[in-house]
Amino acid sequence: MSLQTGAECRFRVAFEWHGRMLARNRSQHAGDERSGMDLTWITSRVALGGGIWNSEHMAEVARAGITHIIDMQVEFDDTPLAEPFGIEVLWNPTDDDFTPKEPELFQRGVEFALEALEQDDTRVFIHCAAGVHRAAMMTLAVLCSQGWELDDAMQTITSRRPVVDFADVYVESVERFLQQQVKTTN
Numbered sequence: 599m600s601l602q603t604g605a606e607c608r609f610r611v612a613f614e615w616h617g618r619m620l621a622r623n624r625s626q627h628a629g630d631e632r633s634g635m636d637l638t639w640i641t642s643r644v645a646l647g648g649g650i651w652n653s654e655h656m657a658e659v660a661r662a663g664i665t666h667i668i669d670m671q672v673e674f675d676d677t678p679l680a681e682p683f684g685i686e687v688l689w690n691p692t693d694d695d696f697t698p699k700e701p702e703l704f705q706r707g708v709e710f711a712l713e714a715l716e717q718d719d720t721r722v723f724i725h726c727a728a729g730v731h732r733a734a735m736m737t738l739a740v741l742c743s744q745g746w747e748l749d750d751a752m753q754t755i756t757s758r759r760p761v762v763d764f765a766d767v768y769v770e771s772v773e774r775f776l777q778q779q780v781k782t783t784n
Contacts, residue, residue, distance in 0.1 A: 635659060636729055638759040643721050644711070646737045646759055648729040650676050656683060664723040666714040668707050670732040671725070686714070692732045696767055704739040704775040711740045730761055735768040742776050 635658040636648035645664065649671060650656050656676070659667070660683040669676045672691040680687045688710040692703060707724070714720045724740065726732035734755060741751040752769070756762050 635662070637662060637723065637725075638729070640737060640741070640755055640758050643715060644737065644740065645721065645723045646729055646733050646755065646762075647723065647725045648733075649674060649725060649727045650679060653679055653682075656680060656685070659683075659723060660685060662723075663721045665720040666710065666722045668710060668722065668724040668733075668736055669726075670707075670736055671727045673727055690736070692726070694726065694731050696765055698767055698774075699735070699771040701775040701778045704736065704772065705779075707736045708739055708743045708775075708779075712743060715744075728761075729759065730763050731765060731768060734759070734762040734764060735772060738764070738769070739772045739775055742772065743779065748773065748776075 635650070635655050637645050637659070638647055639645050645662070650659060650667075650669075651674065656679040665685060667676055667680060667685055667687045669687055669689045670692050672693055675687075675689045675691075677687045677689055688707065690703060690707050690710075692699065711722050711724070714722055722740075724733045724737045737755055738748070738751050741754070742748055746754075748769075752764055756764070
């Protein structure tokens with residue numbers, strides 16, 4: 599019997615949760631074409647989730663009213679899949695390597711999201727491969743840039759999507775970005 603590292607354990611839990619979510623979606627929408635996407639609404643206009651991967655899932659994303667996507671996965675660029683649906687994509691590839699992230703990574707995503715959300719009829723989907731680390735980190739940065747307190751944003755995100763794992767290094771990266779953002783606005 600081998601001992602799992604913390605990262606391996608978190609990945610296993612996330613992978614199992616992702617499978618349960620897909621199964622739940624399929625059973626809740628039996629006979630419904632919207633059954634395969636892993637998407638959780640954090641606010642009425644911001645969703646967080648896992649990879650899209652194919653045109654059928656992108657069609658589900660479009661049917662959910664998503665107009666903009668922040669794709670945090672380094673594994674796959676959604677841009678070609680989104681074009682036929684008129685969905686704007688920011689491919690912001692990020693390794694899920696538990697190392698500090700640069701403020702520029704957050705700046706790209708936050709600017710994209712806030713510009714999109716200025717329009718009343720837009721919805722933003724922030725995702726990575728499993729919707730556990732990278733997408734949660736960017737969602738946290740977006741909500742805090744909208745005026746949410748860090749702890750309130752983290753609590754809201756985890757209450758709506760319990761599989762989210764806010765690694766300390768990622769939260770610290772968001773905090774550094776927010777501090778830099780405050781300095782540049784003063």
